[in-house]
Amino acid sequence: MAKGTEAQAVQKVNARDLKRSQDKEDLETLEKNASQPENYSTAKYFTDLPLSAKTQKGLSQCNFKQMTEIQRKGIPLALAKRDVLGAAKTGSGKTLTFLIPLLEILYRQSWNAADGLGALVISPTRELAVQIFEVLKKIGKAHTFSAGLIIGGKEFKVEQERIARMNILVCTPGRLLQHMDQSVGFSCDNLQVLVLDEADRCMDMGFQNTMNAIIDNLPRQRQTLLFSATQTRSVKDLARLSLKDPEYVAVHEKAEHSTPKTLSQHYVVAELPKKLDVLYSFVKSHLKNKTIVFLSSCKQTRFVFESFCKLQPGVPIMHLHGKQKQTKRVDIFRKFTSSQHAVLLCTDIAARGLDFPAVDWVLQLDCPEDADTYIHRVGRTARFAADGHALMILNPSEVEGMLEELKKKRVPIEEIKIRTSKQQSIQKQLQSFCFQDPEIKYLAQRAFVAYMRSIYLQRNKKVFDVTALPAEEFALSLGLAGAPKIKFVKKAEKKIMGAQEKKEASDESEEEEEEVAAPVKEQKTKIDRMFGRKNQDILSEHYSKLVDFEGDKIKLDGGADDEDDDDFLTLQRADHALESEEEDDMNEVEGENISKRKLKMSKKERAKNMPRGDKTIFDDEGVAHAMYELVDEKDFLKDGDAKSQIKAFIDEKGELMQTADKEDKETVKQKKLAKKIKRKERERAALKEGESGSSSEEEGSGDEGSAMSEDEEEPERKRKWFEDESSDEDSNKKRVIDVAAPETLEDQEALALKLLGA
Structure with missing residues (x-):
């Protein structure tokens, strides 16, 4: 039996060693084949690539068989551990292009939990991160790596406990940087692969500083993969920072159009108040379709969702925005x-x-920010060679500019007309909703303001002009009784009016200059404009010193200069002051020229605006100098270079400090000694007083000479702050009573009576 068990153990060890050697040979073969990407340029199926059996198993279970164009070009380069900057149309399969190499690189290095974080995938939105993580779980099911999803909106402490054990992380930028700063044990020192999906959006969505901080925390010796549907300058800047000799894979760069061929694209011109009517009519006529409707703000999305749910169009209505x-x-x-x-x-x-399956229509109720945003929006349909439809609703003021932008990006789009017979109006229903439900009315007001603000804040003013929008009619179409007051619209109108007035004024001034020989001086500089404003009393004193008023005066004898003979009326500065001027002079004497704004100010606010004093010192001649004055470099270097002067200054001040320290210690020592002597004298005086008191009781009253000597020897005690003269008298009455120790009860009573008498 013993021999049989030994033989079985030997067989197991041999089988284990044989398997290890076989696995090692397989890894070496994969590594060798993957390092030659040019051999797989014609590959069409995933089985043609040098992938491990575990990855092949996950792909076959998910029915991923034939590769797309971006996958054929990008995966072999990424498997060879090269940096890749990939651009392809939406729905072309970019997710697998970076997930497959990510798994393979870690597998070929025999990565395990002890090695820490090996791959990092960053996406701009939480929904996209969730989608990437779901795909990773499916194709990496056979692998033994630990993977985690790190996004905002979940418990941070739970993520902290698990993040240090993850081999692969799919995350959003903000949450990742928070863990880098706060999570103990989380390290990226062994990172092998960094992936940025939708990299251009990561930079555009306000993550630029966050991304730069994340990249600074990552090791430079790593592989970097960047993917996006539209290449912008920010991506190229990021590529220069983090990619080393990247392979640029632009699949559809030379294509005729930037959007898929199977996507039909149209636009409709509609007035702003009619947009919701067009949307409702579209939904009612496409009840058996799957539609995505894009709006410009969260408030609009919420209002349209609540309103359409009450209207019950006959199809499920959902809403998705960042405030949820x-x-x-x-x-x-x-x-x-x-x-x-x-x-x-x-x-x-x-x-x-985001990959929503079988989307039939993408409807853009609000105009996209730019052509890139349009391409990404319509990319939610017609994915993976499927058919799809896109419809964009434009205001009349947006048509010309937006079509020009789309033409530059090679986007084919055609105009269609809406049949008035099929169009339905929902304005009356929305009015009743706002009248009956205060929450709907509040949402309508917020939606109105949010839309107007989104138009006002857009950069491209050729497309977006907030002053061209019919605000009152738009408010009525939302069910409101009138348009809410908006400050920024008035500002925009004032800017346009100001520009027109300036133009008219400049035209008039040019005409006047032609007629009149002497040109009128205009306020051109910034300082002149500043002093031209009201309530500039803070700088009025300084300004009056700078301005020469002598030129404003004319002769007081009534005779004018020869140059002013033609003037009909002439203003002159009189010597007398009016009552208002006298009041202003009084205010100036008191310290300030008071305005209405200053009268309302508190003392603290006035103190903040007061000028700060400068500390000055006076030399031997009485001349004032600043506390610290700069010296010329030549004068400074006369005493030696900076280091030698610093050393001399430290030595000098150090010696002074040492001598001062010795003097302080000596004074403290003398004070302690004086205190000790005084205490000894008080103790001696108390002993002598006790002896003299006992002798006077035995012999009677003592002679006056001895009493005088005792008084002279006794030091005077200073009264404390809480004592008065009566306390001194009480202290003088106190005497020392010397008696024998009481033995009986009678002796104790006698001692008590004597003490009470004392």
């Missing part, structure tokens, strides 16, 4: 993905990378 909680966003994302017929109202949060 993370759990709700994920639930809506999954619900819409699994729905067959539904309408999703959303902001641009759903415009990037």
